[in-house]
Every structure is written in C-alpha cells, then in structure tokens.
Amino acid sequence: MTHPPRKLLAAAACALALTASACGSDTDSGSGSDGSVKLTIASWGDPFTSATREHLVKPFTEETGYEVDIVDAPGKFVANLEAQTQANNVEWDLLDSTSGPDAYIAHDRGxxxxxxxxxxxxLLEELPEDAVTDFGISWSVLGYVGACNAEAVDTCPTDTAGLFDxxxxxGSRTSISTSPLVNLSMAEIANGVTIDELPTHEIDLDRAFETLTEFQDASGAWWSSGDQNLQVFESGEAELGISYSGRAYGLIDSGTPVEVIWQDGLYNPGFWNVTxxxxxxxxxxxFVEWIASHPENAAAWAEALGYSVPNPESFDFIDEKTAKTLADFPENREKLGLMNYAWYVENYEEVNKRWQEFLRG
Amino acid sequence: MVAPVAVVGALFIVYPLVKLTMDAFTQGDGGFSNFAAVFESAAIRNSLVNTIVMSLVVTVLCVVMGASISWSIARARSAAFKALLWAALLLPFWMGVVVKAYAWSIIFAKNGILNSVLDQAGVIDEPMTLLYTRLAVVVGMTYTMLPYAVLAMNPTMSRFEPEFLNSARSLGSSRTAAMVRVWLPIVAPGLIAAAAIVFAISIGFYVTPVLLGGAETPFMATMIGDDIFAFFNYPRAAASSVLLLVLALVVLGTALKAVGSKALKGGIAG
Incomplete structure (x- = not known):
C-alpha cells in the first residue's frame, strides 16, 4: 500500500477546509446596543480603510464621541446594499468612496x-460646486489618464486622441475592463468630442464601439484592478494605454519609465454617501460635513493614499511633489473632462450588454 | 455526532443551494426566463464553451500526468524518494490559488522568465505572448488540479499488483497490450473518479482564469461575478450558477454510476 504519509494528508485536508471557510461572508454590525450612536462605514480594505480610520474616523470620534466601525466590502457596495435593502436590514450608514457610476446607479435605485x-x-460653503451632488460629496478623486512606456515605444502620444491612434x-494597448463608461467616453474624446462637451454628451454607441474595436485589436491586455493596472505595464504586456493616475505615478516610482498623459483624460470622483x-x-x-470642513485631515488622507480630495484648501497642506500627481491639482484638473453619468444611468442595460458582448463575446 | 453534522449540512449546504435554485426560477420574470437570458447573451455562451472546453483539456492533462505520477509513487522503492514525490505533488496544493497564479504570471510575462530564457537561448527573436491566453489558463489550472487527480486515483493505482503485468507478459502479451488489457481495466475506476472530480472542480474556477486569462477569456464564474458585482443582475447570476451546479452534478452522478461510490469516496478520502 502506498498512501501519502498521514500528516501530509491531514495538512491537505486542513488546506481544503481553510479554503472553504475563507469564503465566509463579511462580518456585520448594527447600531450601538446601549443606545449610543454607532456609525458603520463600508470601505475598500487596506490601505484605504487604514487611511480613513487614521485620518478621518479617529479625530471625528474624538470630537463627537460617536463610535465608528469600518467594514471592508471592496467593489461590493451596490450589490451588498441591494441585498441588505431587500432583507430590510441595512447594516451600513456610510459609503467611503463609491465609484462614480455606482453612486449614480445606487441613487437611481434608491x-x-x-x-x-x-x-x-x-457643504457648498466648504466645497466647489461640482463636488457636491444630490447624494453626496466627491472624494478620493482619480484621473483616468494616458500612460506610455517611453522605453518601449518610439514616440508617446500627448493626448487621448493619440492613445487611440x-x-x-x-504599440500594445491596455485599458480598464470593468468600466464601460470610461472606455466609451475616452473613445468619444478620440472621435472629437471635447472635454467641455463630455458631461452632457450623449455617447454614439455604434461609433464609440467601432473606435474601441480598433483599440482592442492592438490590445495586449485589459486590467481589472489597480494592481493589474501596474502589472500589465511592468510585465511588458502593455506599452501604452489608459491608467489610473495614481498607478501611473506608482509605475514611475517603481522604475517603469512611463509618461503620464493628462490632456483630455477623465476626472473620476468617488463619493461619500449615506445609505x-x-x-x-x-x-x-x-460625518460627511465634518470631513468636508477639515481640509487638513483630508490632506493627510490624500497624501497617505495618493487619491485627490475636493477641498481646495487641502492643497495648502499637501507637499508639492504629491500635489502635482493629484487630479484636483489645478494644472491637471483643467485637462480632465467629467463623464455623463446621467446618460449612463438611463442607458445602463444596453451599455453594459454591449460592453460585455464586446469584451467577452 | 450525526445530529449536529446534519444541522450544519442543512444550514450551510442544503439551504443555500435550495434557495439559489428557487431564486433562479422565481426572481426576475421567473420560470425559465432567467435561463433564457443566460443563453441569449453571446458573451455568456462564449464563456460556457470556454469553461467546458478548457476544463476538459485540464481534465485530460491531469488524468494522464496524474496516472504517471501516481504510478511512479506506487512503484518507488525508496521511502525517501516516495516522500519526495508526495511533497513535490502536495506543495502546490497548500499554496494559495492567487499565489500560484501570480507565480505563473511572472513566468509567462512578456519580459518574464520563460521569454528571457528562450530569447537568450536563441529560440525566439520576439517575446511570445503567453500571459492572458488560454494556454496560460490551462497550465495554471492543471498545476492546481494535478494533486486532486493523484489523490483521487491513488487508492486504485496503489492496489494494482505489478505481478499482473509480468503474468500477462509471460503468457505472451506485448507490453502495450498488457497495459491496455490488464492495467487499464483495473485502474479505470480510479481514472474515471479522478476525471470526474477534476472536471467538476475545474468548471467552477474563478481566480486563475481572471489572473492568467485576462478579460477576454472568461469562465462562467467570471460572468456570474460580472452579473452580481458589476451589473447587479442577480436573477441571471443565479440561473448561471444553477447551470454550473447541474453540470457538475451530472458529471459526478455519471461517474458515480460508472464506477460505484467506492472509487469516488476513496478518491476524496485518500
């Protein structure tokens, strides 16, 4: 008989059991049992959660005495909220940095x-007008910009139109696979729509997908997360393409010689929301008002993560090297366009269907 | 001991599966409409074919390679060598699936290990595109599933007496004929059990196809993830999940019927 040694098998079985239990659900939390106020924030996991806890939640709790919990639900805000709402058991009070499209969808769905x-x-006394929406304030702002490996190609383009040319x-291209609106908006810019027209421009789906098909033919890889965004450039799968602004500078820091192309990129705010x-x-x-009125805390948060914050006063506290990499830095901000979220919410199903067929069909 | 196990099983296995199946038929427009929606989508049809074909390839590779490994383990004379073979086989088994996928992505990258070795050896002029291809997914999955295949076929393989082959040879059979007509029928239940287990697990893969296959070679699990987390289309996700579940059950059920529960159980219990 040749069985593996018993200890090996036991360890293998344990590994299986661990895999299974690791699929367990997120911990839930309700409001304070003794009647005191307890807020629960849904956030994105570390380093995001730590920055929010350290620079926003801690000083807020010291000032107000409210207990604040943070749970991690990266990318799952809308799906989990929908389930919680259906079960009539909403466990969260606040959402930390809901992505733009998700926030508009979540508001549309109540x-x-x-x-x-x-x-x-x-809030309007503290923040610029376009940072305050009907359902929250913009936060953790990123740019969708061009990134181009200057070592891998002869010449790098200088704007979005060049990225699509x-x-x-x-050179082999890359872009985000999980956001149809970003890709369609970028394609329309390449087709001649200006960043000033973009916020109210109704995307011509046939034309935009045609442009994206050409882009896809040159694609080396699509990325679906920030880490993969770095990886496709570092591993050489992609030579140029669309990148998160923060990650593009991350590439430079880790030794990949990319040029960051802000011209005609997208201004991509996340949002603080109340459920x-x-x-x-x-x-x-x-809490939302507190963070809007504490630019120094916001600045520390922004510096910790490399995501931008909307309060102009925050830039007094951010060192210049970091400031220049942020989407709200005036020189960068003026080169970026806002996406037409209202159009996306209205055409949500058709856009997603066509996007899925385009990418995965 | 039976009662608590039954309660846990009912609570965490039976209830979610029943609920999932009911959701697939009752949510949205109900009936078979969610299943119709699954098949109406060219993207999901494409991913279903992808899932089945690539899982089949992985299954064949795992059974063939697993049989030779299992054979070597059974025939190894030195206990140390045997332990070494088991360790080599089970080490990747204990690594996280993400770790394994990243290891392969380092090997397969354009400027990765494999391309630079082949380039320096003068085999290739231009780096090959290996990462984010079907090939990368098949390799990554086979690497993950091989230990399962060996563990599943090991009981039958180790019970095979090499003397049978000698007897066949001495009675005039060729080496090939002896393998096909003596060895194969005896170990077949183990091979079938291994194939069924590998296939049933493979069709549920998520992380490996995402990390090694990229956006354009989706598995069904990728589409279910899309539906839940990106498109918030829970009814269609439920229907896709039930479809995968039925496929896995049919394969396991057929194997069970073919080889009896002993071979399958033997595989799982080692």
Missing part, C-alpha cells in the same frame, strides 16, 4: 439617501 437641503447649503503611435435606511442619517451627514 439605495443611497438624497442630501437634505440644509446639509447641502453648508494605433497607426501614428503603434437609505441608515439608522443614524443625521449623524452620518454630520
């Missing part, structure tokens, strides 16, 4: 709360 008028009034600028069905909406909005 999953996140509409901002009370008095809150909006006070595969004849003038040959519809939160047990403590007043306190949750209080």
């Amino acid at each position: 999953l996140i709360a509409t901002m009370p008028d008095d809150v909006k009034e006070r 595969t004849e003038e600028f040959p 519809e069905g939160s047990d403590n909406p007043d306190e949750a909005w209080e």
Whole structure:
C-alpha cells in the first residue's frame, strides 16, 4: 500500500477546509446596543480603510464621541446594499468612496439617501460646486489618464486622441475592463468630442464601439484592478494605454519609465454617501460635513493614499511633489473632462450588454 | 455526532443551494426566463464553451500526468524518494490559488522568465505572448488540479499488483497490450473518479482564469461575478450558477454510476 504519509494528508485536508471557510461572508454590525450612536462605514480594505480610520474616523470620534466601525466590502457596495435593502436590514450608514457610476446607479435605485437641503447649503460653503451632488460629496478623486512606456515605444502620444491612434503611435494597448463608461467616453474624446462637451454628451454607441474595436485589436491586455493596472505595464504586456493616475505615478516610482498623459483624460470622483435606511442619517451627514470642513485631515488622507480630495484648501497642506500627481491639482484638473453619468444611468442595460458582448463575446 | 453534522449540512449546504435554485426560477420574470437570458447573451455562451472546453483539456492533462505520477509513487522503492514525490505533488496544493497564479504570471510575462530564457537561448527573436491566453489558463489550472487527480486515483493505482503485468507478459502479451488489457481495466475506476472530480472542480474556477486569462477569456464564474458585482443582475447570476451546479452534478452522478461510490469516496478520502 502506498498512501501519502498521514500528516501530509491531514495538512491537505486542513488546506481544503481553510479554503472553504475563507469564503465566509463579511462580518456585520448594527447600531450601538446601549443606545449610543454607532456609525458603520463600508470601505475598500487596506490601505484605504487604514487611511480613513487614521485620518478621518479617529479625530471625528474624538470630537463627537460617536463610535465608528469600518467594514471592508471592496467593489461590493451596490450589490451588498441591494441585498441588505431587500432583507430590510441595512447594516451600513456610510459609503467611503463609491465609484462614480455606482453612486449614480445606487441613487437611481434608491439605495443611497438624497442630501437634505440644509446639509447641502453648508457643504457648498466648504466645497466647489461640482463636488457636491444630490447624494453626496466627491472624494478620493482619480484621473483616468494616458500612460506610455517611453522605453518601449518610439514616440508617446500627448493626448487621448493619440492613445487611440494605433497607426501614428503603434504599440500594445491596455485599458480598464470593468468600466464601460470610461472606455466609451475616452473613445468619444478620440472621435472629437471635447472635454467641455463630455458631461452632457450623449455617447454614439455604434461609433464609440467601432473606435474601441480598433483599440482592442492592438490590445495586449485589459486590467481589472489597480494592481493589474501596474502589472500589465511592468510585465511588458502593455506599452501604452489608459491608467489610473495614481498607478501611473506608482509605475514611475517603481522604475517603469512611463509618461503620464493628462490632456483630455477623465476626472473620476468617488463619493461619500449615506445609505437609505441608515439608522443614524443625521449623524452620518454630520460625518460627511465634518470631513468636508477639515481640509487638513483630508490632506493627510490624500497624501497617505495618493487619491485627490475636493477641498481646495487641502492643497495648502499637501507637499508639492504629491500635489502635482493629484487630479484636483489645478494644472491637471483643467485637462480632465467629467463623464455623463446621467446618460449612463438611463442607458445602463444596453451599455453594459454591449460592453460585455464586446469584451467577452 | 450525526445530529449536529446534519444541522450544519442543512444550514450551510442544503439551504443555500435550495434557495439559489428557487431564486433562479422565481426572481426576475421567473420560470425559465432567467435561463433564457443566460443563453441569449453571446458573451455568456462564449464563456460556457470556454469553461467546458478548457476544463476538459485540464481534465485530460491531469488524468494522464496524474496516472504517471501516481504510478511512479506506487512503484518507488525508496521511502525517501516516495516522500519526495508526495511533497513535490502536495506543495502546490497548500499554496494559495492567487499565489500560484501570480507565480505563473511572472513566468509567462512578456519580459518574464520563460521569454528571457528562450530569447537568450536563441529560440525566439520576439517575446511570445503567453500571459492572458488560454494556454496560460490551462497550465495554471492543471498545476492546481494535478494533486486532486493523484489523490483521487491513488487508492486504485496503489492496489494494482505489478505481478499482473509480468503474468500477462509471460503468457505472451506485448507490453502495450498488457497495459491496455490488464492495467487499464483495473485502474479505470480510479481514472474515471479522478476525471470526474477534476472536471467538476475545474468548471467552477474563478481566480486563475481572471489572473492568467485576462478579460477576454472568461469562465462562467467570471460572468456570474460580472452579473452580481458589476451589473447587479442577480436573477441571471443565479440561473448561471444553477447551470454550473447541474453540470457538475451530472458529471459526478455519471461517474458515480460508472464506477460505484467506492472509487469516488476513496478518491476524496485518500
């Protein structure tokens, strides 16, 4: 008989059991059992969660005495909120940096709360007008920019149109696989739509997908996460393409000689939202107002993560080298366009269907 | 001991599966409409074919390579060599699936180990595109599933007496004929059990196809993830999941019928 040694088998069985239990669900949390206020924030996991806890939650708790919990649900805000709402058991009060498209969808589906008028009034005293929406404030802003490995290609393009011009600028391309709106908006810019027109431009789907098909023919890889964004450039699968702004500078720091192309990129805000069905909406909005009115804390948060924050005063506290890499730095901001989220919400199903067929069909 | 096990099983296995199946038929427009939606999508059809074909390839590779490894282990004379073979086989088994996929992505990258070795040896002029291809997925999955195949076929393989082959040879059979007509029928239940287990697990793969196959070679699990987390289309995700579940059950059920529960159980219990 030749069986593997018993210990090996036991360890193998243990590995199997661990794999199974690691699929367990997120821990839940309700409001304070003793009647005190307890807020629960859904966030993105480390380093995001740590930065939010350290620079925003801790000082907020010291000032207000509210207990604040953070749970990690990266990329799952809308899906989990939908489940929580259906079960009539909304466990979260606040969402930390919901992506733009998700925030508009979540508001459209009644999953996140509409901002009370008095809150909006006070927020507008602190923040620029386009940072305050009906359902939250923009936060952890990124640019979708061009990144081009200067060592791998002869000439790097200088704007978005060049990124899509595969004849003038040959080289294997990359872009984000999980956001149809980003790709369609970029394609429309390449087709001549200006960044000023973009926020209200209704995307011509046939034309945009035709442009994207040419782009796909030159594609070396699509990325679906920030880490993969780095990896496709570092491993040489992609020579140029669309990148998160923060990751593009990360590539430079780790030794890949990329040029960062801001011209005609996209301004991509995340949002702080309060959930519809939160047990403590007043306190949750209080938290949103607190971070909007504490630019120094916001600056520390931005420096820790390399994501931008909307309060102009924050830039007084951010060192210049970091500031220049952020989407709200005035020189960068003026080169970026806003996407037409309202159009996306209206055409959500058709856009996603066509995107999925385009990418995976 | 039976009662708590039954409760845990009912709570964490039976209930979710029943709920999932009911959701697939009752959510959205209900009936078979969610399944119709699954098949209406060219992207999901493409991923279903991808999933089945690539899982089949992985299954064949695992059974063939697993049989030779299992044979070597059974025939190894030195206990130290035997332990070494088991260790080599089970080490990747203990590594996280993400770690394994990243290891392969380092090997397969354009400027990765494999391309630079082949380039320096003068075999290739231009680096080959290996990462984010079907080949990378098949290699990564085979690497992951090989230990399962060997563990599943080991009981039958180790019970095979090499004397049978000698007897066949001494009675005039050729070496090939002896393998096909004596060895194969005896170990077949183990091979079938291994194939069924490898295939049933393979069709549920998620991480490896995402990390090694990229966006354009999706598995069904990728599409289910899309539906839940990107498109918030839970009914269609439920229907796709039930489809995968049925496929796995049919394969396991057929294997069970073919070889009896002993071979399958033997495989799982080692």
